[in-house]
Amino acid sequence: MSSSHLQWLITRNTSSFVLKKRNVKQPFSREPLHLTNRHCFKYSTLVHKNVIGVEPAKDKNGFVVVMKSKKKVYKPKASMVRFQIKSGPRHTLAKLSNIVKNGYRKDCRGAVLKKASAIIRSEKTRVAKKAKPAKKAE
Incomplete structure (x- = not known):
């Protein structure tokens, strides 16, 4: 290769x-x-053998981590390993950082965590602000 x-x-x-x-x-x-x-x-x-990706989950709960397996390099579809992490924002980011620390490139760790936190932020529902009543003129 x-x-x-x-x-x-x-x-x-x-x-x-x-x-x-x-x-x-x-x-x-x-x-x-x-x-x-x-x-x-x-x-x-x-071009890289050691690849990890983060995608939003279909049920909008957490995110899906996709890793390229080193064993099946010549079978692209079978080489992708997917699993979902969905146990609260802080816990999921801690799990992901442990996955990234154990066997992933050091230069891309921050980008993986940044993308995962952006996905978590986008799934959070925003509460609409209540309109304040208008002051009456005397």
């Missing part, structure tokens, strides 16, 4: 996931499991 740097040099400009726009220096990426949607080597999920 070739190195991830060589794969990046080959797929950098020819990937179908690249989204280039005018007047934008950094192009975007639509890769699955992508953490920041920036098209760069650091966050690319196509």
Whole structure:
């Protein structure tokens, strides 16, 4: 298998996931499991073997962690392992940080936790503010 740097040099400009726009220096990426949607080597999920992603759960309760298995590298569909974490915001982030600490790249830990906390924040229901009664003019 070739190195991830060589794969990046080959797929950098020819990937179908690249989204280039005018007047934008950094192009975007639509890769699955992508953490920041920036098209760069650091966050690319196509070239790295050790990949983790966070997706919102279908039942809007917690999030789904998707990891690429190292055993089934040549079977892309079978190599994805998915499990849902849904036990309260603080507890889920603590679980995710333990998963990330044990066997994931150090440079992407913060991005994983940031995306998970954004998903949790988006699921929180907001209470509408009550309108204050207008003051009567004397």
